[in-house]
Amino acid sequence: MTAEADRRFMRLALTLGARGMGNVWPNPAVGCVIVREGRIVGRGWTQPGGRPHAEVIALAAAGAAARGATAYVSLEPCAHHGRTPPCCDALAAAGVARVVTALEDPDPRVAGRGHDMLRRCGIAITTGVEAEAARRDHCGFLSRVQRGRPMVTLKLASSFDGRIATASGESQWITGAPARRLVHAQRARHDAVLVGGGTARADDPMLTVRGLGARHQPLRLVASRHLALPVDGALARSAGDVPLWLLHEGGSVPAALCERWQDLGARLVPVPLGPGRQLDPKGMLEVLGAEGLTRVFCEGGGQLAASLLAQGLVDELVGFTAGLALGAEGQPSIGALGIGALAEAPRFRLAEAQAVGPDIMHRWVAL
Missing domain, CATH: 3.40.140.10 (Cytidine Deaminase, domain 2)
Incomplete structure (x- = not known):
């Protein structure tokens, strides 16, 4: 041969x-x-x-x-x-x-x-x-074995000026239907979909793969230190049907609230705290790696995205950019990073870019 x-x-x-x-x-x-x-x-x-x-x-x-x-x-x-x-x-x-x-x-x-x-x-x-x-x-599997954590894809859908919502919180929909369909396909190629508690509260998302005839759903992850999440929302109602893991600070959540989520079908996963008494992103990913996860698709929000970027934990960055501007009063796609010089900013290499309906999808990989 x-x-x-x-x-x-x-x-x-x-x-x-x-x-x-x-x-x-x-x-x-x-x-x-x-x-x-x-x-x-x-x-x-x-x-x-x-x-x-x-x-x-x-x-x-x-x-x-x-x-x-x-x-x-x-x-x-x-x-x-x-x-x-x-x-x-x-x-x-x-x-x-x-x-x-x-x-x-x-x-x-x-x-x-x-x-x-x-x-x-x-x-x-x-x-x-x-x-x-x-x-x-095999980057996800290699990451779990060699680094003790899954690979992370951070997906951001934003306006041309990098905003994910108006000042009032309206965000549906910044990007068009073709982009949203592609996001569902990208979810399907990951073991789990991750969002922060703020996104879960604001958007009440399902975090499932829809419209593609999927026979398998990714694991759903929500990072919320105190489990400050609606117990009557879409995630709660579907916790018994589609796996839902809640990442929280161990020992800080009232036992009654823990029992309520467990009765709904969710699994509670304690993770360590980091600086500022917030959930530690690296520790969180190491917990997920120990559970066997290899590929995590993070869909925000801004604070969670910033914490992952600040610690160098993002392996791929996927952006969907729409042709509209929301102005400085709009909500930024990434929270504060505390960067004082360009040399401190996390850098990525462009891997691909393409038009998706009226929007642009651009994928970047960590240097």
Whole structure:
């Protein structure tokens, strides 16, 4: 197989793996393509809940044709016994002759052991194919394993002058229907959607994926130190149907209020406090990482956005900008950062920009 063919099939494996984004945590969203004599005989991707793994799905599709074939896997196959046997064992038992991977899995339970196990079985290994693209696709899983926290996408929909609402609080709708539809698609590619308590109180959002025929909903997260949230709003009414986690200061919320939210179906998650006696963003994300979350989609508000940016916790910044101006009296999309010099401002690199109906979507990645 030529190097170009390896890249082509690995790109397909990555595309397949991306189908699992948002519904396979704590596992990575892996894709697998099995090729024999230049023909695809099997393909698969990690299934909802994280299993079966991509390799198992692809091998089942290939059947006997997997013997002597090449398997393209977007991450090193697992080498440990979890809820399922190691994928390395499945590849070896199927008689695969060669395995091509994009990245070594940094999980200490794997971390090169998968490649070594396959080599000991006489299987040829090629790794590092389309590695940069794989790092982008697996950034959430890699972040959880290597940094102890999920990757964070901060989404802001604002006027041309960076306002998210008028002075009176009116915000629906600054951007148009096409932009809002794209936001729902972006939610679906994340494990969880996060907002601050102020946004929850002001907008009473559902934070669900709608209009796309989604069979899976992201986890909903609300950060509110004292659980100062309406118990008769949309979030409360739907807490028993769509998972809702409330991030709060442990020990500071009255027991009766905790019981009320738990009776509604919400899960209460204590997180540590940081400077100023506010919820610590880094500590909050580390708690979420320990729970297995890999990708979090933050939709504000301004104070939460500022706290994440100030601590360098935003990995991607997605902006939807509308062609209207609300003026200085409008509510800013980002709260105070305390920046006194340009050199102190968090910087991002433009990754893409496109028109979405009457609005502009621009996506930036952390430097």
